[in-house]
Amino acid sequence: MSLPPGFLDELRSRTSLSQVVGRKVIWDTRKSNQGKGDMWAPCPFHQEKTASFHVDDRKGFYYCFGCHAKGDAISFVRETENVEFIEAIRILAAEAGMTMPERDPQAQAKADRRTQLAEVMEIAVKHFRLALKTAAGSGARDYLDRRGLKEATQDRFEIGFAPDAWQGLWDHLKSRNVADELILGCGLAKPSTKGGKPYDTFRNRIMFPIRDARGRCIAFGGRAMDPNDNAKYLNSPETELFDKSRTLYHYGPAREAAGKGQPLIVAEGYMDVIALVEGGFGAAVAPLGTAVTETQLQMMWRLADEPVIALDGDAAGLRAAHRVIDLALPLLEAGKSLRFALMPEGKDPDDLIRAEGTAALQKLVDAAQPMVQLLWQNEIEGRSFDSPERRAALDKALRDKIKLIRDASIRGHYGQAIKDLRWQLFNPQRASHAPRRTGGRWQPPPASAMPATKSSLLVAAGDEAQMQLRTGVILASLIATPEVCEEFEAAIETLDCPNPDHARLRDLILRHADAGPETLRTQISEAMGQESLEKLRALPHVALAPPVRNPGDAGIARQTIAEELAKIEAERGLSAEISEAAEDIVGVADEAVTWRLQQAAEARNRAIRSQQEDKAEYDLGDNGARINRGEREQFHALLDKITSSKPGR
Incomplete structure (x- = not known):
């Protein structure tokens, strides 16, 4: 059975080798480094007591230093489950939520067509690069200079320019004998509604090539030079090569940088990613003008256990952050989460780096908030909880969010974290003196006297x-x-x-x-x-x-x-x-x-x-003690009665 091109790449990108292997082995926690995807265990293919079986989760390969077994997730399933190649793919595809393609006798023809489309896209990349250096691209060059993008940076990201012409790219591709259906299939041109020649999709725009994990150009993003243009940024339409919900800008280079230990930072746009990379944050990616999708989130977790979501510090940025949280909650696993670095209001990562330098951004990344903190902040921000009904509404909203988490252990930890935050909100003075966990043990608060003690x-x-x-x-x-x-x-x-x-x-x-x-x-x-x-x-x-x-x-x-x-x-x-x-x-x-x-x-x-004139209720005894006046009168009456009843009286 022939598989469509890109299917195996997609399968590998959505499969975690450590999860596949983890079903068959017990990891050596002393030798493994889960954060870096560097895992060790006794080999499942031969009998041994030492951990000589190594899994590199980032690269997707395993190797045993004892029996020299090696391979990827597909070969591991084949060997351990004793199944054929296609059956191993079927098992992994089911776990990754991918639908196995039906038998297609035209699969090779489709593969050839995708190869042809990728070749046409590379011709377009070179055309846009050359256009940037011409007189027509002078305005674009000036803009890039103002944004601080040096020529070396432009070359690194292959930034180009689409001139303001209706058939500039079309004519160039036709001069290279590219078929009409390939140009249209790449999304580089659109058919004319008036019966004329197709016209270019991108006109008068700065062009950013979008490449897949294998490094092939599969789409473009264009930034309008005309401030009155209806679309400031425009992406290629979806094609046989390009599915924007399954693509992250700068994914391939970011994977390499994340493998070297750099934090994965998720920004909103091309310019943010370029500014981050130039600032030393090589593991930077961006979705393509839409909300983060489940597939994109899984792609991020393939690169890092805790990607840092760096969003603009405005209302729109916060809304985007909470959409990501709602998406991520059901998908959380042990060791897989998100952190959020919110930019100062009105600034994005590019603005912050240009205004205050990379140190300012590094500080925000280091102080990135865990997801539970942002979830909590969203529910209490700008609200008052001065009644039992309002507090009950808060509890219900948070319970509904926590219920989205499928993993029972993580759900329990989120519940405890919310309880701790609730305690701090409603008992601020007492919470400051609560015991703290240090080194695995609960420690009492500092021995300094509390205000209540000082005034007791x-x-x-x-x-x-x-x-x-x-x-x-x-x-x-x-x-x-x-x-x-x-x-x-x-x-x-x-x-x-x-x-x-x-x-x-x-x-x-x-x-x-x-x-x-x-x-x-x-x-x-x-x-x-x-x-x-x-x-x-x-x-x-x-x-x-x-x-x-x-x-x-x-x-x-x-x-x-x-x-x-x-x-x-x-x-x-x-x-x-x-x-x-x-x-x-x-x-x-x-x-x-x-x-x-x-x-x-x-x-x-x-x-x-209480001796206020004749209203007093007490008298003073000879010894200075206070005596209830009514009780004293009753006592004297009793004495008189006893005395008068004695014989001889």
């Missing part, structure tokens, strides 16, 4: 400790009975909270108190974690507070909150008077200063002891 009761003293105790009681009372918050809203808004956690609780209470106790507690748990409430309630001075012991009792809550606010206000008043008095003493001191301090101190003591 462990290090607070005197009045500051008292303030924290009082704010804790106020906040716990409001959480237990949020319906009273409105009455104290103004005072709560100005409440000074030395403890950062108290400050966050205060803000959440003010925002969600009117929704009821359950909703308030839910919001606090989502924002700060359930342990934040448990930690607050566990403090002894809070646990003993009447509103906490009797949640929902508005009367007790009002009384407690009002009392604690009064104490705080009295403390503030005393501190203010002391500060002002200190300033006055520096000047002229008189009895007025002493009187003011005395009044402030008495007000503070009354607030602390």
